[in-house]
Amino acid sequence: WRVREIGRERLVALVRARLRAALLTRGLSQSDVAWCDDALDPRVLTIGFARRFASYKRNTLLLSQPERLEALLLSETAPVQLIFAGKAHPADDSGKQIIREIVAFASRAAVRHRIAFVEDYDIGVARAMYQGCDVWLNTPRRPMEACGTSGEKAALNGALNCSILDGWWDEMFDGENGWAISSAEGYDDLNRRDQVEAASLFDLLENQIVPCFYERDDSGVSREWVTRVRASLVSLGPRVTASRMVRDYVEQLYEPTAERADAFGREGRDRARAVAKWKRRVVKAWDGVAVSDVTVEPAEAELGSARSVRATVELGKLAPDDVQVQLLHGTVGANEELVNPSTVPMTLAGPGDAPATHSFDGSFTCERAGRYGFTVRVVPAHPDLTTYADLGLVTWAQP
Structure with a gap:
C-alpha cells in the first residue's frame, strides 16, 4: 500500500510540473498558474488513461455523462481524479478533436484540480503513470482493440485494470484481478451503445471501485484493494512479461522452424521436394473439391446437447489423406x-454413393445459450504443412 502511495505522490508532482510548464509556454503569468501547485491530490484514487487518441478507443467515454463524472471528481468523502495523456496521429482529425474536448473539460475552474491532460506524452510520463495510477482505464469499442498493451504494463506496476473485455483483457480477466466493463454489442446504434457502456462504467466506479479504495482498516489501508493488487500481480505478472513473449516465440516458432529446416535439408532435400510436389498437385486439383451435402441428426437443440453431423465431400482427383474436413460451431452473430x-x-466414415465422394462424421455440443450454428469446411492436410492456411485453399459448405 505504501509503495502505491509513493508512486502516486511522484505522479502528482510530475503532473503539476508539466501543467505549470505547459501553461507558462502559452504565455500565462506565474500568478495565473499558481493553482497548479494544488492540482491533484496524492491521497485521492487516481485513474489513468494514456494511449493513442482514436475514435474507437472512446477516450472521452467518461465525459459523456458530465454530471456523474463531476459528482465523482468533487466528492467530499471519496473523490476521484483523472489523468489523461497520449497523442493522436497527425492525420487523425477526430483523434485531435478528442484531445481538444478533454483539454476543454479539464480547464474548467471547478474541476481542474481533479482532472489533467499531460502534454508531450513520453516514456517518462508513461513510467510515472504506470507506477502512480491506482486504476488503468481502457474503453475501446469491442472488438476493435487489437491488444491494449498499456494495461499489461500498468498491471506489472501494481495498477488495477478496468476495461471493456477486449484485446488482452478479454483473455486474462478472471474476476479478481481487476474489473470488466459490460459491453453492449447488441445495439446497432453506436451512440446508444456508448451510453449504455458509459453507464456500466460509472456503475462500476460508484458501487465497486471507489468504495473498495476508500474502505480502510485502523491503519489506513484498504485490505480488499491490496488483495486485488496481489491477485493481479500473481495472475498477470508471469503472463505479460517480455521474457514470456520471447520464450513463446522461441518454443512455438523459432525452434520448430529450425528443426523443420534441418529435417528438410537432409537426404538431398528429398522431403522438401516431396512436399513441394504435393502442394502443386493439391493446388491443381482443388477446383474439384466441394461439400455436396451436410446432414445433422434430428434432435431438439438444447444447451449441453450433442449433435451428430455427416458431410459428403467431393474430392475429385484428391485422396481423403490430402484434406481435413472440419466442423465449426459456435454462437451466431448479428450478421x-x-x-x-x-x-x-x-x-x-467411408466412400460416398457417387464416384470420388467420401462421407465424414463429426459431432459438437451446444456450449452456449442463444442462437447456435455450425458449418463444414475442407482444408489441405499434410504432416509437413506448417498450417492448413499455407496454400490459401479452403472450401466451405454452401448454406
Missing part, C-alpha cells in the same frame, strides 16, 4: 456469422 467458433476435425 449470421459464427462468433469465435470451435473447430472439430471430422473423421472419414
Whole structure:
C-alpha cells in the first residue's frame, strides 16, 4: 500500500510540473498558474488513461455523462481524479478533436484540480503513470482493440485494470484481478451503445471501485484493494512479461522452424521436394473439391446437447489423406456469422454413393445459450504443412 502511495505522490508532482510548464509556454503569468501547485491530490484514487487518441478507443467515454463524472471528481468523502495523456496521429482529425474536448473539460475552474491532460506524452510520463495510477482505464469499442498493451504494463506496476473485455483483457480477466466493463454489442446504434457502456462504467466506479479504495482498516489501508493488487500481480505478472513473449516465440516458432529446416535439408532435400510436389498437385486439383451435402441428426437443440453431423465431400482427383474436413460451431452473430467458433476435425466414415465422394462424421455440443450454428469446411492436410492456411485453399459448405 505504501509503495502505491509513493508512486502516486511522484505522479502528482510530475503532473503539476508539466501543467505549470505547459501553461507558462502559452504565455500565462506565474500568478495565473499558481493553482497548479494544488492540482491533484496524492491521497485521492487516481485513474489513468494514456494511449493513442482514436475514435474507437472512446477516450472521452467518461465525459459523456458530465454530471456523474463531476459528482465523482468533487466528492467530499471519496473523490476521484483523472489523468489523461497520449497523442493522436497527425492525420487523425477526430483523434485531435478528442484531445481538444478533454483539454476543454479539464480547464474548467471547478474541476481542474481533479482532472489533467499531460502534454508531450513520453516514456517518462508513461513510467510515472504506470507506477502512480491506482486504476488503468481502457474503453475501446469491442472488438476493435487489437491488444491494449498499456494495461499489461500498468498491471506489472501494481495498477488495477478496468476495461471493456477486449484485446488482452478479454483473455486474462478472471474476476479478481481487476474489473470488466459490460459491453453492449447488441445495439446497432453506436451512440446508444456508448451510453449504455458509459453507464456500466460509472456503475462500476460508484458501487465497486471507489468504495473498495476508500474502505480502510485502523491503519489506513484498504485490505480488499491490496488483495486485488496481489491477485493481479500473481495472475498477470508471469503472463505479460517480455521474457514470456520471447520464450513463446522461441518454443512455438523459432525452434520448430529450425528443426523443420534441418529435417528438410537432409537426404538431398528429398522431403522438401516431396512436399513441394504435393502442394502443386493439391493446388491443381482443388477446383474439384466441394461439400455436396451436410446432414445433422434430428434432435431438439438444447444447451449441453450433442449433435451428430455427416458431410459428403467431393474430392475429385484428391485422396481423403490430402484434406481435413472440419466442423465449426459456435454462437451466431448479428450478421449470421459464427462468433469465435470451435473447430472439430471430422473423421472419414467411408466412400460416398457417387464416384470420388467420401462421407465424414463429426459431432459438437451446444456450449452456449442463444442462437447456435455450425458449418463444414475442407482444408489441405499434410504432416509437413506448417498450417492448413499455407496454400490459401479452403472450401466451405454452401448454406
